[in-house]
Amino acid sequence: MEHALLYIAGALMMGLGALGAAVGIGVLGGRFLEGAARQPELIPMLRTQFFIVMGLVDAVPMIAVGIAMYVLFAVA
């Protein structure tokens, strides 16, 4: 029973983290392309900012994946 709960916890962590990050990076990439299409001369600056924000968004699901892996393989 406890093991089953741990697996569910890991699945929730990975799944919800991926869900949020997918929406976030989708919106971010869409806006980046929009901005790049409007003003192509700003692409270098936009790319830098894009990567900063992507690193911020990407951090949360990565952490969730790491902790989920820990729960699944080292605790369960």
Added chain:
Amino acid sequence: MASEALTTTGYIKHHLQNWTYGQHADGHWGMAHSVAEAKAMGFMSIHIDTMLWSLVLGGIFLWYFRKAAVKATVGTPGGLQNFVEWIAEFIDSSVRGSFTGKNPLVAPMAMTIFIWVFLMNLMDLFPVDWLPSAAGWVGSTFFGLESHHVYFRVVPTADPNATIGMALAVFGLMIFYSIKVKGFSGFTAELTLHPFHSHNKIVMAFLIPFNFFLEFVSLIAKPVSLSLRLFGNMYAGEMIFILIAIMFSAGMTMGVLGSVLQMGWAIFHILIITLQAFIFMTLTIVYMDMAHSEH
């Protein structure tokens, strides 16, 4: 793997345990020989591997960049000078882009943070078993320890102590420059008079606790998120490398699959470690800019 009898769980836990020196439960000081012993030490302990690698990598950074600075020439620059100048220009443009105050400390600090964090993250790309098993061999050959009891984690940024220490240093500088630039009253006003403001003095007196609560939480959240973001990324990356390394012990097919996965994750990880070092630096610059700007 260190020994054949090891279980998957034991292998992971062995890889996630730092080389700890501290006060044992009975009061004497020494190395921890097991996970439980390290846990029992609690606060009175120090992670030697984290300290060792962060200092060694910091030393490499200083030595390498000093070498370039000493040999710098206005004639035809060599590869080393070009490389260091390229990094310095990159940092300079990042600082100019987001820091508006006047402080000669910020750009060198940004460069130190970027290169240092990058080097510490880079230790993640070493195959997970090389350095720990080398340490285990040294421990068992020269110091008569059981190699299974030698713990060695080579990625300092995958230890929260290192990242929280760096974030606290940035936080201290933030508070210091806030008070230095705006004065103690300016700093207090920033904490208490935003975001809700009223010209009526009595209403304002009621708003101050709410403002203080909101601003205080956002102030504390800065070092916490700064450190935990870096730690979490590196920890997760290390965790996945360890899990891939377990696949190597599960037969030929899994081994081949594991080596493909390991290469893919390592290539993706090059992006992550650079990005996280860059983000740590950028956020430091932004926080320093906040400390220097008046409202």
